[in-house]
Amino acid sequence: MSTYLLFWGVGDFVFTEDTGKVLVRVATMRGMEKESRFALAFARKSLEFSEDYYGIAYPLPKLDLIAVADFAAGAMENWGAITFRENLLLHDPEVTSKAGEEGICVVIAHEVAHQWFGNLVTPSDWKYLWLNESFATYFGYGVVDHVYPRWDLWHHFLHTQTGVALERDALRETFPIEIPGGEHMVINVSTAPIIYNKGGSLLREIESYVGKGNFRRGLHLYLEKHAYGNASSHHLWESLEEVSAKPISKMMKNWIEQPGFPLVQVKKENHQLVVTQERFSYMPHDSSPEWLIPLAVTVFGSQGGSRTVTTLLEGKSKVIEIGADAAAYKVNPGHSGFYRVRYHDLKNLQELGNRVESKCLSPEDRWGLQNDLYALVKKGDLNLEEYLAFLDHYAGEDAFLPLMSIGTNLYHAYLVMDDKRRERISSIGRLLFERVLSAVGYEPKDGESHTTSILREQCIWYAVVYGSKIVSEFGERMFFALMKGEKVHPDMMKSVFQVGALCGGEKALDWFASRTRTSESEHERMNILAALGCFKDRTLISKVQQYVLDEVPDRNKFVPIGVMAENPYAMPLMWPWYVSSRERLERLHPVHYERILAAVIPWGGLGREEEVKAFFEHYSLQERKVEDVVRLSLEKLEINQRMRSA
Numbered sequence: 342m343s344t345y346l347l348f349w350g351v352g353d354f355v356f357t358e359d360t361g362k363v364l365v366r367v368a369t370m371r372g373m374e375k376e377s378r379f380a381l382a383f384a385r386k387s388l389e390f391s392e393d394y395y396g397i398a399y400p401l402p403k404l405d406l407i408a409v410a411d412f413a414a415g416a417m418e419n420w421g422a423i424t425f426r427e428n429l430l431l432h433d434p435e436v437t438s439k440a441g442e443e444g445i446c447v448v449i450a451h452e453v454a455h456q457w458f459g460n461l462v463t464p465s466d467w468k469y470l471w472l473n474e475s476f477a478t479y480f481g482y483g484v485v486d487h488v489y490p491r492w493d494l495w496h497h498f499l500h501t502q503t504g505v506a507l508e509r510d511a512l513r514e515t516f517p518i519e520i521p522g523g524e525h526m527v528i529n530v531s532t533a534p535i536i537y538n539k540g541g542s543l544l545r546e547i548e549s550y551v552g553k554g555n556f557r558r559g560l561h562l563y564l565e566k567h568a569y570g571n572a573s574s575h576h577l578w579e580s581l582e583e584v585s586a587k588p589i590s591k592m593m594k595n596w597i598e599q600p601g602f603p604l605v606q607v608k609k610e611n612h613q614l615v616v617t618q619e620r621f622s623y624m625p626h627d628s629s630p631e632w633l634i635p636l637a638v639t640v641f642g643s644q645g646g647s648r649t650v651t652t653l654l655e656g657k658s659k660v661i662e663i664g665a666d667a668a669a670y671k672v673n674p675g676h677s678g679f680y681r682v683r684y685h686d687l688k689n690l691q692e693l694g695n696r697v698e699s700k701c702l703s704p705e706d707r708w709g710l711q712n713d714l715y716a717l718v719k720k721g722d723l724n725l726e727e728y729l730a731f732l733d734h735y736a737g738e739d740a741f742l743p744l745m746s747i748g749t750n751l752y753h754a755y756l757v758m759d760d761k762r763r764e765r766i767s768s769i770g771r772l773l774f775e776r777v778l779s780a781v782g783y784e785p786k787d788g789e790s791h792t793t794s795i796l797r798e799q800c801i802w803y804a805v806v807y808g809s810k811i812v813s814e815f816g817e818r819m820f821f822a823l824m825k826g827e828k829v830h831p832d833m834m835k836s837v838f839q840v841g842a843l844c845g846g847e848k849a850l851d852w853f854a855s856r857t858r859t860s861e862s863e864h865e866r867m868n869i870l871a872a873l874g875c876f877k878d879r880t881l882i883s884k885v886q887q888y889v890l891d892e893v894p895d896r897n898k899f900v901p902i903g904v905m906a907e908n909p910y911a912m913p914l915m916w917p918w919y920v921s922s923r924e925r926l927e928r929l930h931p932v933h934y935e936r937i938l939a940a941v942i943p944w945g946g947l948g949r950e951e952e953v954k955a956f957f958e959h960y961s962l963q964e965r966k967v968e969d970v971v972r973l974s975l976e977k978l979e980i981n982q983r984m985r986s987a
Contacts, residue, residue, distance in 0.1 A: 347420075
């Protein structure tokens with residue numbers, strides 16, 4: 342066993358047990374036993390799925406899941422003794438939302454996957470750490486999808502993993518998944534989206550390319566060959582190549598050993614598509630890498646029906662025959678490929694937009710179309726109006742994945758733009774999210790889908806930010822009921838807290854402080870921390886900033902600070918506050934301090950670009966070990982500033 346997997350814990354733990362061939366236990370502090378049952382049941386299912394899928398039995402007689410009251414990380418995969426933050430393990434049906442349940446399951450499945458990827462087979466060098474974390478990320482969602490297929494977890498994966506990875510890897514300040522000189526590798530704000538999110542997304546690309554059966558057989562072969570030993574990337578590729586007879590080693594060398602990802606540009610010439618590739622980056626760069634890209638194109642016939650053409654793009658360009666009857670074509674159907682697409686045929690883009698309206702395209706394709714367009718806006722290849730005009734096709738959208746992505750993109754544009762353009766964005770967002778809330782209902786209903794519950798919470802917040810009176814009145818009414826001691830459904834608790842802060846005053850802040858002191862639930866405390874970042878009044882924002890420094894536990898300070906950084910009312914105050922509070926913030930755990938820098942610089946620095954750059958020219962970046970996060974955050978600031986001035 343690798344020494345980093347050894348855990349030694351001392352405390353007044355109480356165990357809840359599920360006996361079987363492998364004893365599964367959840368360890369909590371005394372009095373929290375009831376909150377462990379949800380995790381215990383899911384851990385058993387996760388363990389059983391993993392043993393069956395990998396074809397290799399879990400090698401230990403017991404598996405403990407341990408709730409730690411003060412824990413800097415989210416969780417840690419110690420072999421047979423996994424540690425968790427309380428809110429990522431304990432479940433209280435009166436407080437834990439659907440989003441909270443999903444978070445618990447994904448983290449448990451992630452850590453259980455590590456018992457094979459990392460613990461049973463350990464990377465031979467730290468540069469191969471992705472062999473641990475990418476697989477745990479991928480199966481974190483795959484296992485939950487198996488246990489709860491109606492949760493549409495792969496839609497969540499695209500939004501929270503692939504979308505985040507595409508954003509991170511589009512910066513000049515990026516690096517390969519397989520980091521050269523890996524002995525210096527540290528998981529932090531800079532590296533995590535590449536090692537976890539991008540790596541997991543590439544596994545989805547590989548599975549799509551080789552097929553589900555070959556993927557599973559290849560993983561079994563890899564784990565069986567290297568059990569209780571060390572492995573490198575090529576060992577995985579060789580196993581997948583052996584079972585699939587496809588050029589995995591050649592293909593993945595491109596994806597793993599070089600930074601960035603492709604932009605696939607498509608032009609129609611007669612009955613053919615001319616496809617070219619280049620590196621996608623928001624800012625100009627000098628490199629011109631190439632990837633071996635598994636391409637898929639869905640061709641829609643003029644008389645109805647469709648077919649899918651698959652090929653490998655080797656080199657800079659390729660010609661693909663699509664036939665004379667092609668009325669439209671969609672590249673990267675299902676978005677299993679880790680690349681962005683630009684269509685130079687505007688007629689085709691209009692045809693695809695029509696198919697968005699009629700929902701002839703899948704939610705994944707409706708997500709990818711507008712998300713790629715917004716990325717091109719950030720890159721400077723399209724203007725914001727072109728993106729907003731394309732959103733007209735989504736007027737009747739009802740699916741979780743595209744709506745969540747549109748919400749994220751509109752909010753980014755809202756924060757970046759000046760007041761005049763903010764009003765245009767507000768009017769679009771207000772109309773969209775009021776319509777969605779009208780359709781799904783303002784309050785949760787028995788039997789509604791998992792995704793509806795999570796979507797509603799986001800829609801309430803966005804609608805209120807964009808000035809919806811009807812949604813604001815509803816949220817305030819719910820918050821006042823809470824203050825009087827009445828109950829609010831856990832699936833809307835976070836958004837009600839946020840609306841209460843945005844629309845409330847000193848009494849709301851006092852209530853949050855009092856509730857935090859008396860609450861026994863880390864879930865509720867985390868919701869309150871998010872709400873603390875949502876106040877509108879400058880005096881209250883200043884009080885919250887001081888409250889965070891003085892009262893919020895160090896492990897959680899980054900939560901309200903991150904929310905404040907993306908609160909349009911708090912944004913202008915964040916940089917001066919950071920400068921005046923820097924010495925106290927520097928004492929935090931390095932990862933938490935990095936999260937604060939990554940939040941404050943791109944938003945608090947808007948309008949202060951030269952001041953912020955000058956500050957970090959004289960800052961001890963190397964001593965503080967924050968060079969990477971400062972560079973990437975300054976690049977994000979530059980991208981935001983360019984969008985604002987366009």
